Amino acid sequence: MTDPFSENLIALLPNLRRFALSLTRRPDLADDLVQITAERAFAARGRYDPSVRLDAWLFRILRNAFIDMTRRDKVRGVSVDVYDTPEAATVDGASVTETALMLGSAQEAMARLPDEQRQVMILICVEEMSYAEAAEVLGIPTGTVMSRLSRARLAVAQMLGIK
């Protein structure tokens, strides 16, 4: 016995977790963040404005939960960069572009981006939010979103050998 709000929220759980991973880089903390987000969302559902994208609303809650988490120093100092790879991009550009950029390579390039750049990439290029929506989720100016996003795209293009 669920309602549209609950169903839509549950359908977005993988997206929320992916965004949480981009913030924490730790699966256990990402799961905690998703659960906290769901708890807060259900508690605040009366304040949800349907004219706002539900995912943007949930992502914003998740990011605030992440800030609360870092404030309590439960992330800083224990963070492990699970995606951290010391070597620079080793993808062979020619072969990748010829095979229409396999999903795996794209994800690998994404994982190698600095956290701030990966977050805007996820919100805008993967979740297809507008610059303004991403700025609202991240609590930063639109201009900052744009500068991070363009640097991220240039880096991805370089890693994957896109001219």
Added chain:
Amino acid sequence: MDITDETLMAFADGELAEPEASELAQRIAADPDLAARVAMFRQTRDMFAKMPADPVPDALADRIRAMAEPPALSNVVPMRRRVPLWQLPAAAAVALAVGLGAGLSLVPSGGTDLAVLDSLPSGEARDGVTAVATFRIASGDLCREFEAGGMISVACRTDDGWQTRLAVATGGEGYAPVSGVEALDAWLAGVEAGDPLDPEAEASVLR
């Protein structure tokens, strides 16, 4: 006259306002280097679009699904309390179905003359009021569930006549804090509403 990467990216993403976008489009059409730059930004977006996310762990999904279940309060009210609503004429039932997504509001009866509740048997309509059910609440007050003016309401009899205690809108759309029926159930549980009176018992308390 340099065009920044950010401007080209905004153009590629459809985020550039007019008339800048049209002006830039002309320059891009005449400049293969700019066109290649825009293509690069398009490509680095398209390759990630609709990228599937990994499913969440089952344990996490189960915990969150449990949150989505209605609160335990709803279990206090047996579902048979809702039966009278579904015995309404078809038109009223449709109105209620529309109202499932409607919110809860506490409003006065909005000009509806509730005196009709003194004598109107449940299941019948008169003067724009359709009586749904009659029941007593824990305080001993006699209450009636009825539909009028696009609202499903509950009014209880007092020395000063019928007073509306709860009204659930049957219009509207979009996400509601709680569905109309859930709100009604929650209220009925809160006042410990008894089972609906049968027609004979109802007739004995109506005038």
